[in-house]
Amino acid sequence: MTIPTSSSISVAQARVAVLGAGKMGGILLQAFLKQNILRPDQIVATVAHEDRALALSAQWGVEVTTDNLAAAKQANVILLGVKPFQIAGLMEEIRPALDGTKLLVSFAASVKTAAIEEAAGMALPVIRTMPNTPSMLGAGISALCSGKNVLPEHLQLASALFEAVGRTVVVDEKHMDAVTGLSASGPAYIYIILEALAEAGVKVGLPRDIATLLAAQTTLGAAKMVLDTGYHPALLKDAVTTPAGCTIDGILELEEGGLRVTLIKAVMRATQRARELAAG
Ligand SMILES: NC(=O)C1=CN([C@@H]2O[C@H](COP(=O)(O)OP(=O)(O)OC[C@H]3O[C@@H](n4cnc5c(N)ncnc54)[C@H](O)[C@@H]3O)[C@@H](O)[C@H]2O)C=CC1
Ligand SMILES: O=C(O)[C@@H]1CCC=N1
Known part of the structure; x- marks a missing residue:
């Protein structure tokens, strides 16, 4: 043939x-x-x-x-x-x-x-x-x-x-390991964040199924806001954060816990590992 x-x-x-x-x-x-x-x-x-x-x-x-x-x-x-x-x-x-x-x-x-x-x-x-x-x-x-x-x-x-x-x-091919550390490994990071948010919902008294739904749909909605509006994520975050409201208290905890640094390090580590994998 x-x-x-x-x-x-x-x-x-x-x-x-x-x-x-x-x-x-x-x-x-x-x-x-x-x-x-x-x-x-x-x-x-x-x-x-x-x-x-x-x-x-x-x-x-x-x-x-x-x-x-x-x-x-x-x-x-x-x-x-x-x-x-x-x-x-x-x-x-x-x-x-x-x-x-x-x-x-x-x-x-x-x-x-x-x-x-x-x-x-x-x-x-x-x-x-x-x-x-x-x-x-x-x-x-x-x-x-x-x-x-x-x-x-x-x-x-x-x-x-x-x-x-x-x-x-x-x-460019020089970016492929970074892509691997961010978007190919990324779903795993997001599942962990989702799971943690659902656990948090359970901690503050929500039934687990509702907590998981709230966490997942909130993640989907926030991602869609970034993709569809084209606004910088910081601008969208500011729109949620009422002065002296509750969101800023939550953000304070995230910053104290080093969420940003942790995520940056996670992508750096995964990218580094992606550079090594072909060698076995
Ligand atoms: N799992 C993921 O999220 C992603 C994986 N990748 C890449 O995809 C590749 C596979 O990863 P996974 O699907 O996660 O692993 P996996 O272990 O599920 O898949 C590997 C497959 O290769 C088959 N296999 C092994 N030796 C073989 C051979 N000699 N001939 C034919 N088939 C053979 C296995 O039976 C298995 O089905 C990797 O190179 C990984 O870097 C890329 C992006 C995302
Ligand atoms: O963990 C891994 O090595 C593969 C490549 C990116 C996602 N899964």
Whole structure:
């Protein structure tokens, strides 16, 4: 079967292999299907174990295998979704399927486009992305950056896939580890904040389900205010904070507790770790 090369295809003609369809790959794959960006016959996925492949194939309604090489052979867009330290081994496995026309899109943290190009042993387009788990609901954000052989058409194709699961930003590759520490790890920080706010609600007497709803919808609403109004968060905070009111007392506690410094340090630490991950 001849398959169109990645620089000449539209999303409708893409044959996508998701190699390493774990938590993030599975979320992307299911979101591509749910958002009708890809049909089931356009997707093949791989996982490490045969029994899991069978179960996921039945669950997702797409071909799932443990054979990375066979999956890569039938695809013109290959998503690399294994753990960062496994990328080199995966590239070794699929190298015979690569011919310089296939588009590689890695969403592994830490691994540079140059490392993937080198492992491929040929000039081929490599795009690095960093999505996050809210992609499951079409509410993700993915940053994309291009390797040296990427044409505008390749970036357009990859952007179209990731726009289907949320917003996208194109960044210089030097920012990818910072993106990882902020928006890819970020949902975990927000869940902790949400959980803590809900606990706080319980402490001041609210039923847990109501406290969780209040915390989650408040987080969603505040984020939407920042995104939709374009106002600086400080301005929006000031509008909540009545002089001598109650909010300023809450803010005093947050500042004393060092919330800002803690969050800054969290992103710094995660970014630092993202710089190291590819080494294993
Ligand atoms: N979980 C997240 O929120 C995000 C994860 N990532 C990146 O996604 C990648 C995967 O992370 P997770 O999905 O969290 O981990 P995971 O462990 O859920 O997924 C890894 C998948 O790779 C499969 N796998 C392992 N060896 C394989 C092999 N040789 N051939 C085929 N499949 C193989 C496993 O079966 C598993 O399904 C990582 O590189 C991570 O940096 C990127 C952004 C966000
Ligand atoms: O924790 C991790 O390493 C992955 C990458 C960013 C989010 N999860």
